[in-house]
Amino acid sequence: MKPADLAIPKVIHQTWKSAELEQPFKSFQASWRLHHPEWEYRFWTDQDLDVLVQTHAPGLLQLYRDYPDPICRIDLARYLILHVHGGLYCDIDFECFQNVERLLDEAAFVIGLEPDSHASGNPKFSERGLSQVLSPAWMASTPGHPFMRQALDALPGTATQVDVLDRTGPFFLTRVFQEFAAQESIRLVSADLLHPFSSEACWDGVATDFLLWDEARAKAVAAHHWAGTWFRTPPRADHLRVPRRLDVRIGRPGHWSLQPVDISAELGSQHQPVISCLMVTRDRFEQARTAIACWQTQTWPAKEMVIVDDGDDNRLAEWIASTGDPDIRIIRLPDDGRTLGALRNIAVQKSRGTLVCQWDDDDLYHPLRLEIQCRALIATQSDACFLSMWMMWWPNAGRFAASRIHSWEGSVLAKKRKLPAYPELRRGEDTPAIRKLIANSKVIHLDQPSLYLYCVHGKNTWDNRHFESMWNEAVRHYEGRDAAAIKLKLQQMYPVLNDDFVYPAPQHRAKVSAWERLKRRFARLP
Structure with a gap:
């Protein structure tokens, strides 16, 4: 067992643009507290993240503020949160099914892999020669882990990339991993434990099936619901989507x-x-x-x-x-x-x-x-x-x-x-x-x-x-x-x-006597 000071801290980090959450994100957030009652929970708003970068990475502040896509700022911030504080970071569209400690035991850095279907069904993966991709939607780390330091150091060099996936997102982080010398210090978690649903399953309404969800809950530790709030305009309520x-x-x-x-099938009003x-x-x-x-x-x-x-x-x-x-x-x-x-x-x-x-x-x-x-x-x-x-x-x-x-x-x-x-x-x-x-x-x-x-x-x-x-x-x-x-x-x-x-507490229905009912019935006669 490694020394306690090298353990991943028991703190959950999540971010959103404000403190107000709607469904399903509100329930997703509550699921982490339900299964980790003894963990600290830290919620970061956009304003909090700006202060974080000012305080702990002033050299990246201009880059952070100049990003044209808000998701890039979130990406930089999540890497910085783990570098500075350590703990577990998960996106707000991640739902917890079980306590995650068994995934973190004796690990210094833990991250999940995206489903294999993403690589086989998306030409962006093959164009980049990627057979598997790391998902920064769920990561756990000790404070100061060199993988996060290397990711932060690499961000200025990708600032001109057109695709945000290459600039700060999953493709970027996967490349950082490929170049990282101490890969043995990183634990990769299979998709069935953290990403049991593909993005297509979520967007087609398949993942809204209760029985399918319940089966996934019994096997997986958590589930990413691929809300895609950063690129789907307007954001879609997949939890209320009619399955195909x-x-x-x-x-x-x-x-x-x-x-x-x-x-x-499309159904016109007629x-x-x-x-x-x-x-x-x-x-x-x-x-x-x-x-x-x-x-x-x-x-x-x-x-x-x-x-x-x-x-x-x-x-x-x-x-x-x-x-x-x-x-x-x-x-x-x-x-x-x-x-x-x-x-x-x-x-x-x-x-x-x-x-x-x-x-x-x-x-x-x-x-x-x-x-x-x-x-x-x-x-x-x-x-x-x-x-x-x-x-x-x-x-x-x-x-x-x-x-x-x-x-x-x-x-x-x-x-x-x-x-x-x-x-x-x-x-x-x-x-x-x-x-x-x-x-x-x-x-x-x-x-x-x-x-x-x-x-x-x-x-x-x-x-x-x-x-x-x-x-x-x-x-x-x-x-x-x-x-x-x-x-x-x-x-x-x-x-x-x-x-x-x-x-609502059910009311005690007043009993009406047979005689009273008979009188009411006769009262209706012409």
């Missing part, structure tokens, strides 16, 4: 086949069917308002919300009126004993869309839910689309699960004319209707659990034993730090899940 292709379960449950489907999202609610103002907020973030433009409310609390109707949104309609009904099935049928009857989608009042929804399900339905010319997996959240217990494979009734998006009437049942009303729909229609299922967050809050229609059974049947379970990591991932996707979000 999906694996779709085609056919009926038990007889389906998994097939790749391209869902990226090919965008109106989706009616149907909510049945009663005296759940805060929960319903949160579910509606999820609807408001949906990227699918042609949509409406139809709400059937048979409760006594008028706050939801008043709040909807205050929004002034003509696409949110509420039908107020007296609580005279209608079954949940009857209320769902009223919502269907009042809808105007050619497609209908169940939108329960106590669950949360990914902004891409409607768009991905609708695109998959259109691409496969199907009658209905279900999620075969969804996420489950126990807010009070702080745990999450990815459900078993199933035709989850609450996730249905279907052609209105194909949807059977719901039976007159107070609970479980959707199961018979969905079974009929599946038996008589062309249906597809998507293994996209992050599109739907089912919330188990203690006042659901079913009791706790039912949900414990669902927990036991789930294919993936998340508790403790694992659950905290999942919550950070969901915060990237769900705008409502901000740092201040607390799941």
